Amino acid sequence: MSIVTVTILWLRRDLRLADNPALAAALSEGDPVVPAFCLDRRLLTGRHASAARTRFLLDCLRDLDRSLRDRGSGLVMREGLPERELAQLARELGARSVHASGDVGPFARRRDERVRGAVGDAGAELVLHPGLFAVDDPASILTGAGRPYTVFTPYYRSWLRAPRREVIPAPDRLPALPSRVRRRKGRIPALERIGLACAPLAGKSAVRGGERAARARVEAFLSDGLREYGARRDLLDAGPTSRLSPYLHLGCISPRELEARLGHDAAAEELRRQLCWRDFYAQVLRAFPANVRSEYQRRYRGTIRWSRARRRFDAWCEGRTGYPLVDASMRQLQREGWIHNRCRLVVGSFLTKDLGIDWRWGERWFMQMLIDGDEANNNGNWQWIASVGVDPQSPGRRIYNPALQQARLDPDGAFVRRHVPELAGVPADFLAEPWTMPRAVQDAARCIIGRDYPAPIVDHATARREAIARYAAAR
Ligand code: FAD
Helix, strand or coil: CCCCCCEEEEECCCCCCCCCHHHHHHHHCCCCEEEEEEECHHHHCCCCCCHHHHHHHHHHHHHHHHHHHHCCCCCEEEECCHHHHHHHHHHHHCCCEEEEECCCCHHHHHHHHHHHHHHHHCCCEEEEECCCCCCCCHHHCECCCCCECCCHHHHHHHHHHCCCCCCCCCCCCCCCCCHHHHCCCCCCCCHHHHCCCCCCCCCHHHCCCCHHHHHHHHHHHHHHHHHHHHHHCCCCCCCCCCCCHHHHHHCCCCHHHHHHHCCCCHHHHHHHHHHHHHHHHHHHHHHCHHHHCCCCCHHHCCCCCCECCHHHHHHHHHCCCCCHHHHHHHHHHHHHCCCCHHHHHHHHHHHHHHCCECHHHHHHHHHHHCCCCCHHHHHHHHHHHCCCCCCCCCHHHHCCCHHHHHHHHCCCCHHHHHHCHHHCCCCHHHCCCHHHCCHHHHHHHCCCECCCECCCCCCHHHHHHHHHHHHHHHC
């Protein structure tokens, strides 16, 4: 009797069939392939637990299961520690290999080593593949001295020259699941069963997760949004950014494929540059895993006197700071699980510089709220805006004046008025600094400062001076 061996495809944040090198490698072994996803509660309910992102993940898994079933296969669900679940699956099936896409964060890499050991004991080998980034291995791009890059622009130049692999088409058919797995395929749970709950998201982010939705968004963006991307991408209300970040985070679309489909005009190069930021922060986290807890810049580790003002932090989270652009952004974050990059920068600067609150508090709040919450991108960007990370500049250069930013990013006030309805009647001249409205104008606008809308919780000019002094004292 011939023994049929099986190959396991362990899916994590590469939830797609197109351009998935791990899937292609699993198929090339010629054995039945068992695509498996393991719900790991440490990730779903740990310190970065996010109901919104988990709901998006469950959507992605349903879509993937459908695509797999359409091609004759299906998604096998397991719940528990991957080292236990995958080893058990490998043992049950007599699998010889487990293919997965290699990740960069310290948690993922420790987990993979544990899985490697456990599936090894079960007689299978864990094989990691590229697939999560535009280049195969962002961390393999090194300076002339053989060190990781810590400044973006030189990394970008080298990244542009780095080799790219061919994009892999999605398979038309897949081998059927062995019958013993089909019988115990497992279910994709409802959000509530994981112990999470959140109101449905509003706005454009209310779209569903999954490869189908991602591809639809890519098509719409490439045919429509990209043209305007270079010139108008900083406009908050009608700005044509791709909104692909949640799909890129969970791998519903391959960054390699997206990059391959861009042309070479100015707008396409601008988007390519943003994709490079993603790879840049991945290699930063790969090279400096301690960044998840502490400042990359040694001189700021434990030396900045961060404020622990809980009420001010709550005002920031809830969009009650009295600065309309900050408040509109933070309210959009809660309602939609996504905000524009410029808003992230403005609110990040406000939290760390104007309020002097620890960047880790903001980082964690973002991870809980964002559907695109991504350890490498979030940590890298928070450290950047707090002026404690890689790609350094003097702290004063990364302090954003919320009122000036509002005039530039939301010139007609549509974004602020949409998210902060109390300000709907405020005349345009006062919208960025509503506290300067004379009392008669407040009456006419039906917006009394301190009653209908908060007075500013700090004075920006004073807070700016204090922030610069705080950083200077820390050196
Ligand atoms: P587009 O402008 O269309 O860009 C296309 C893609 O490029 C994005 O989807 C994203 O994958 C990548 N990209 C763009 N800008 C950046 C950047 N600065 N850093 C890294 N990648 C980038 N992005 C996340 O994906 N997850 C996060 O958790 C996250 N946290 C952030 C926290 C702060 C404080 C800041 C300032 C930025 C953060 N970003 C994060 C980066 C960026 O704001 C988002 O990727 C972007 O706003 C997503 O919108 P988009 O897809 O329309 O972007």
